Amino acid sequence: MILLLVSSIILYFVSTVNYLLFHSLVEGFAIIIATLIYVLGTRTYQYSQNGVFLFLGISYLYVGVLDFAHTLTYKGMGVFPGLGSDIPTQLWIAGRLMEALSLFIILFLDNKRVNYKLTNMIYGFITSALLLAIMVFKTFPVCFIEGEGLTTFKIMMEYAIITILLVGAYILYLREKSFGRSFFETVGVAMLITAISELSFTLYTDVYGIANMIGHVLKVVSYYFIYKGVVAQGIDEPYSIMSTRLKDGAIRDSLTSLHNRQGMMELIEKGLDHTEGGKGRLGLLLIDLDNFKLINDNYGHLYGDRILKEFAELLNNSI
Numbered sequence: 001m002i003l004l005l006v007s008s009i010i011l012y013f014v015s016t017v018n019y020l021l022f023h024s025l026v027e028g029f030a031i032i033i034a035t036l037i038y039v040l041g042t043r044t045y046q047y048s049q050n051g052v053f054l055f056l057g058i059s060y061l062y063v064g065v066l067d068f069a070h071t072l073t074y075k076g077m078g079v080f081p082g083l084g085s086d087i088p089t090q091l092w093i094a095g096r097l098m099e100a101l102s103l104f105i106i107l108f109l110d111n112k113r114v115n116y117k118l119t120n121m122i123y124g125f126i127t128s129a130l131l132l133a134i135m136v137f138k139t140f141p142v143c144f145i146e147g148e149g150l151t152t153f154k155i156m157m158e159y160a161i162i163t164i165l166l167v168g169a170y171i172l173y174l175r176e177k178s179f180g181r182s183f184f185e186t187v188g189v190a191m192l193i194t195a196i197s198e199l200s201f202t203l204y205t206d207v208y209g210i211a212n213m214i215g216h217v218l219k220v221v222s223y224y225f226i227y228k229g230v231v232a233q234g235i236d237e238p239y240s241i242m243s244t245r246l247k248d249g250a251i252r253d254s255l256t257s258l259h260n261r262q263g264m265m266e267l268i269e270k271g272l273d274h275t276e277g278g279k280g281r282l283g284l285l286l287i288d289l290d291n292f293k294l295i296n297d298n299y300g301h302l303y304g305d306r307i308l309k310e311f312a313e314l315l316n317n318s319i
Contacts, residue, residue, distance in 0.1 A: 004224060008217050019208040020076045026216045027071040033223040034064030040230045042116070051114035052106045053230050056187075058116070059102035060226065062123040066095035069131060075208075087134060089144040093157050094130045096198060098123075100161045103191055104168040110178070150202070158202045165195040186229030193222040258312050287315070 015022035041057020044050075070091040072079045080087075134140045143154035169191040176184045197218035204211035251263030259267060271282040295307060 004221060008221070011217055012213070015213045019213070020074070022213065023074055023216065024071060024077075026220055027067055027074075029220050030223050031064045031067050031071070033220070033227050034060040034067065037061075037223070037227050037230055038064070040227070044230075051112055052109050054114045054116065055106055055109060055119060056102065056226065056230065058114075058119045058123055059098065060223075062127045063095050063099045063102070065127055066091055066098065066130065069135070070095060073135075084144075084146055086142055086144045086146075089150075089154060090134045090140045090142075091130075092201070093143055093154060093161075094134065094140070096161050096194075097157065098126070098130075099194070100164040100168075103187065103194075104164050106187075107168055107171050107175070150204070155202050158198050162195045162198045165191045165198070169195070182232050183229060186225045186232060190222040190225035190229070193218050193225065197222060258315070 011022055011026060014025065038057040038061035041053040041055075041060075045054045070088050071077070073083050073088040073091060075083075075085045075088065130140070141153045142151050143157075144150055169188050172179060172184055172188045172191070179187075197215045200211045200215035200218070204215075251266060252259055268282075274282070295303065
């Protein structure tokens with residue numbers, strides 16, 4: 001968070017000196033983060049089996065494509081001379097609408113399986129259609145008029161995006177137990193920050209103005225929270241579960257799930273630490289099954305394993 005704050009302050013001063021450089025840096029950061037969300041969301045799926053983050057990863061890849069087109073066409077870049085401010089504004093709206101709808105859709109995925117190829121194909125088709133409508137056929141509604149500012153369509157679309165995000169954040173809040181606290185603290189916060197960011201984009205009349213600058217900085221912050229959520233639930237949690245299982249497997253019998261000798265020694269050590277100084281009492285109960293070898297010899301190991309499991313269940317229910 002400190003790094004984000006420091007970076008935001010630096011970016012603000014850059015914007016006062018050279019706004020085009022500021023815009024390129026901010027959008028560059030956002031595109032890199034979007035790419036990382038895609039890489040992590042898709043590559044960690046085999047470990048996390050989290051369809052939500054797989055879907056997020058794919059969607060943010062194509063949001064990043066629209067962001068990249070927005071960056072290249074931004075007023076003053078010179079990559080596409082004579083475009084003006086309308087096309088980059090149209091690309092911005094297209095990207096934000098795709099992002100908002102994607103964040104809303106994941107709230108209803110739960111643990112449903114996500115078809116990687118089909119989702120990729122759908123997003124690829126939608127992105128291509130938007131790029132063609134904006135940059136080739138010019139059929140996308142006008143969003144910015146030079147000398148006048150934002151059109152009614154653009155402002156209404158921003159409010160629609162804000163509504164989608166706020167409703168989504170509220171649904172996520174209501175279903176926090178289903179998704180988990182860390183999901184709400186990352187994706188939910190990202191939704192709220194994006195909504196605030198979009199609000200600032202309803203206020204500017206100059207594409208180099210302060211409202212535009214604030215909106216771009218908040219956009220990067222929201223991307224960071226999405227990235228943080230993917231890392232937490234796509235990498236940290238699966239590895240934490242794996243580590244716990246490995247540790248548990250080292251101190252418990254694989255058949256009965258009772259503590260083995262190593263587990264017993266660890267429990268004794270913890271018990272001795274607890275009772276040190278007369279703070280409590282420690283009881284140790286060791287149980288063995290007499291002549292158990294005869295059961296295996298006469299009835300086979302499968303029957304013997306059944307007896308061990310039932311005996312372990314009896315112990316667990318009795319203690």
